[in-house]
Amino acid sequence: MILVWMISILLIGGVACWLVAQRNQLACKWTALVAVIAAFLLPIIWYIQHTPAVGAGNNWLIDYQVKWIPAYGIGFHLAMDGLGFIMILLTSLLGVLAVLCSWNEIREKTGFFFFNLLWTLAGIGGVFVAMDLFLFYFFWEVMLVPMYFLIAIWGDFNRRYAAYKFFIFTQTGGLLMLLSILALYFIHGQQHSGNYTFDYFALLNTTLGNGATARWIMLGFLIAFVIKLPMVPLHSWLPDAHSEAPTAGSLILAGLLLKTGAYGIIRFVLPLFPDASASIAWWAMLLGVVGIVYGALLAYAQTDLKRLIAYTSVSHMGFVLLGVFAFRQMALQGVVMQLLTHGVSTGALFVLAGMLKERLHTRDINQMGGLWTAMPRMGALAMVFVMASLGLPMLGNFVAEFLILLGAFEVSPVLAVIASAGLVLSALYSLRIMQKVFYGQIQTITAPPADVSPREWIIMASLTIAIVFLGLYPQPVFDIVSGVVQQVARL
Amino acid sequence: MVITRFHPVHALLYLAVSFFSSSMVFLSLGAPFVAALEIIVYAGAIIVLFIFVVMMLNLGRETAQQEKEWLKPKVWVIPAALVLLLLIEMIILLFSEDKQVMQIAVVEPRKLALSLYGEYIIAVELTGFLLMAGIVGAAHIGKHKKTELHRFLQNGHTDKEKTTYTRKTETVTTEQTAIHE
Amino acid sequence: MNQLLAYIPAFPLLGFILLSLFGRKLTNPVIAIIGAGTVCLAAITTIVLGVSFLQTPPQGGAWQQLLWSWFRVGTLSVDLSLRIDALTLIFIFIITFVGALIHIYSTFFMRHDADYARFFASMNLFVCSMLLLVMADNLVLLYLGWEGVGLCSYLLIGFWYDVPSNCRAANKAFLITRIGDTALLIGLFLLFKELGSLNMGTILQQAPKHFVSGGASITLITILLMVGGMGKSAQLPLQTWLPDAMAGPSPVSALIHAATMVTAGVYLIARMNGLFQLSPVTMAIVAIVGAITLFVAGCSALAQTDIKRILAYSTISQIGYMFLALGVGAWSAAIFHFFTHAFFKALLFLAAGVIIEALHHEHNIFMMGGLRKRMPEVFLTFLAGAAALSALPLVSAGFYSKDAILWYSWSAAGGNPVLWLMALAGAFITALYSTRLMLVVFWGDMRSPVHEQPDKGMIIPLIVLAFFSVTAGFIEWPHNLFHLTLFSDQVQQVLPQTVMKENEPSEWLFQGIAALVTLSGVYLGYVLYYGKSGVRWQQSPGLSATRDFLFSGWKFDQLYNYVFVKPYLFLTRINKGDVIDKLYNAIAQGSMRLNSWFSVSQNGSLRMYIVGVLAGILFIITLQLLL
């Protein structure tokens, strides 16, 4: 029930924001903040109440099911396990931060903005807990459309192009997934004598083997998810969408939307098609490694700060792909960790980029420089996240990447070694951020920009604490997801 | 003859002739009700409607002159050839069918009405809607559009429009009654 | 005693946290107390621990303390747990003790700097990471410290970030060491794959059973670990970052780039001795790398004019000696050289820092001169350091450690006359450039005025370090002179004893030769530089070209620039717009083009439409007729 509450709080909150904004802009912001904080507190309170069960890594902590359209076997089935819980937690945390960081940035159509923001969040939350494929697809679309508006309305100069690209890419994937869902639905129905259903747990029993059918259906799911992830030949929507989106949009895109792809692979592709996905595992890992290196190369070349960070996402998500298809417990734990830490660290970098843009009105790193003098606090914060992004131990990303590489190394040493070389490249682009933005002579002619404000402090401090905590004491996360990971790794 | 006239009124007269003759064809096919309707609606209402418009727009001699200029062989040869081709093909198609002798039977208006309000009731109602939409649409289009006008076209307004509007509705209503008889 | 372990890194960490959070609000004295005080506390703790370690050696030769479990996934279990044995103790003693002295020194050295707090925060973080590095009981934690010191090194080299060259140096240092780090990381993966554990104790225990001595996998592992060490310790071919790293403040050079961080590679190899011993090939490579590095870097030091770059190259060269010692299996000699080197090189850097500050940031030694009279304390301490560096017989600490290495490089089981000759040549060069440095800086005419005399607070650490530079060698004497082996007794609890060749030649002979070579180096330097300033280099074109070649560090930078940097930049530049993105854009543009073709037909001409429809009908009917 708590899941329904959480999602509906966000949905209702979104509508409320829109309505309230007609009267009062400030009240609208507060409404949004209250809604996301409520949505954040709900899972935390629930966690405090059920700590032992969660910590033990039990499967399926919450299972909520009502009939929706029984004629077609569609149910309103929400369920949460350790993985889902972690992702929900990340969603709600970043949700709060997204509202906070768009507090001053959005000046027009505030109500509609927060409506879209909250609906996207609700969609993402739904994606992480929907256990009915039809419902999953529904939430998948719910998160896309508002995101499209976020980019297309509040984006930067080139926003139309970016929004179209984002939408076309993800929608293509979504439609392929819909086709696959339907194919699976009919195959399952035929196998089980007319018992047509979209329910995830029922579909798990579908026997597909490793035939051509299974492979095609699997590819339909996989393509949808790797576009979201994104995997390298399909990544090109990401830099545009990220760099054009408003700060909150980038935060959600990097922190959450990309995670839905990885989540989908772990939740659907691997359990539903174990044999078929094992047969393409090597290729997927290869593409992951290509992504790591290619993303890093491109990131180094960029001069647009947000674009640079966007390409680092491509690189980091390559690790996810590598880890998922290694089929090792260690690597999968690393993947979950990577989802969390990448969400936090890259999200933080985007927030920083947003703050810089708010102050300097540019994203071009060649026009920045020497900002440490003016903003030492922001410089220090940036240093933390830049270091996180290049995988410095003590910060969360290291644990994740270490485990992924360690797991992948057992499967394919060559790929793991190339991926490790990506770490050197990651140092290259990460240091470039510091060097170009914060080091050197200060370049602004006008008055130096102001340092971090209290509101920004709250955002950055919570992210910093999160990343340090994940870096030094990641064990709770591993415990929580251990059940899921063991199941998947056993396949 | 209809399509080659330069003067609109001439064309309309020829059109009326054409309608009358097709009405006769209907009669010979055993469809007296339809033949009657043909005369009443087509030759009556629709042509009257055209004539109203022609009169309202004051289309006369200069229009005919204009038409003469427009209707050059090089304009009509290619379409005519194409259409001729189509005609030939249609006729070939017609004659390629089986040639059974047809019984001409008179279909009474009664039978017509029965099936019209029996199995085709929904279609009749839909037609009603269509006519309704036609009326509303014509009324709306014929209205004064001072505010909605495109900014380039605003010069084209004259006082005439008011009158046009009223007459327009009138004509449509007459036509409606004609149909529903 | 176990419980004290965590305090050693915790004190500097506390300092770091306090300074980084509240640093901007605190006044300079408070910052100095926090910054230096925490390290001093750590040093005191270390000494307390050390004394009790010597008095009551723990069971199994090590103390361990488990802080918390870092992560346990599947078969991998990594704990945050600390471990102290004799080897670690030596390292943490140097780190905290020398570190504390350098911190005290820097409270005065940096007093005019606006970013006082940031400096001490970084320094404290460095000390903490370095302590974690040497106290780690598993390789992942070691890697944490390893990267942590890299980060701090980066932060401190780029401390004066408004000068672009400093930032470039910082980036270079981080990147080149990162290459080594990645090799190390891959080595860890391989180790885990083979042994299923990353705990050092387990690894060392199981390695002999699991690996065949000289086998391919162990060789690969050790080579990877060695490359990791080479990156951090600035050995050929990853040495180019260290001279540039001198862009940081002098205390940083003293602490990070002379005494502690750069010897992390030595620590790693010494710590993993069990693995390295299983692979004679790697051992030979380590020795050869060390020998070549010490020679190459020594030659480069000869040609430098920047006082800190001379010291930097000399550091590379001295670490080369340590590698050589490790490679030939003279474990304790390597650690002993690290021990003495930490004192005298820190001393030299600090003294250089004093001189540079006194002369208005003048780095060129040929713009100095005649400082003997103006700064007598600095002169005396520098003399002690330089003597130790050039290993003057009997009176300097450097002699004892370097002599041991020279001796082992011939006579240890892995030794070789060629290695010995290289080392000897290195000793000669070392003596030569030390003399050159002393003579040019302290004798001759005064070319720059002394702008201010150093503080007492800066002189005291110098004196303490000078004292140790002279006396630190006395705890371990060559076997033939005086049997006192306090140092190796302790070290050999952890490290294996050096295996000697049979029928070794007389040690006396080697000591004699070494002493002679050193003295002749000093003499040559005296002849070349006393009373004159090294203008003579420019007179002969051949010599001048050689000098330029050496000055640029054997053109390694240029080489790398052409082989790696330029192609990389080229690659990234041409692909800036992302080829794949172009592909998609091409698809998009293709459909736009198609659209525009079709939209020609969408021209609003009604008749065209009808003709289109007509043509379609005709087409279909014709088709039906024909088929």
Add this chain to the structure above:
Amino acid sequence: MNSAQMVLMVAAVLFALGLVGVLTRKNVIFMLISVEIMLNAAGMAFVAAGAKWQQPDGQIMFLFILAMAAAEVSVGLALVLQIYHQHKTMDVDRLRELRD
């Protein structure tokens, strides 16, 4: 050759003539008139077919076509009026707003 076929042929000819009219004339009114002819032709074809099968459906269809034609003419002529008032021309080629 029977009468139904004859009628169908007449219908085809009428249709073709209407089409030629639509294609060749530039004046909107003439085009509308031509459309009427085409509609009439179509209706005639329906009636012929209905007569052939001796069913009333053909005539019913004609009725519907009739109604449709009436609606079309009324709307079409209203549009013609508007166009004439706004553009002062009846030339379809000059009314192209979608041009390129």
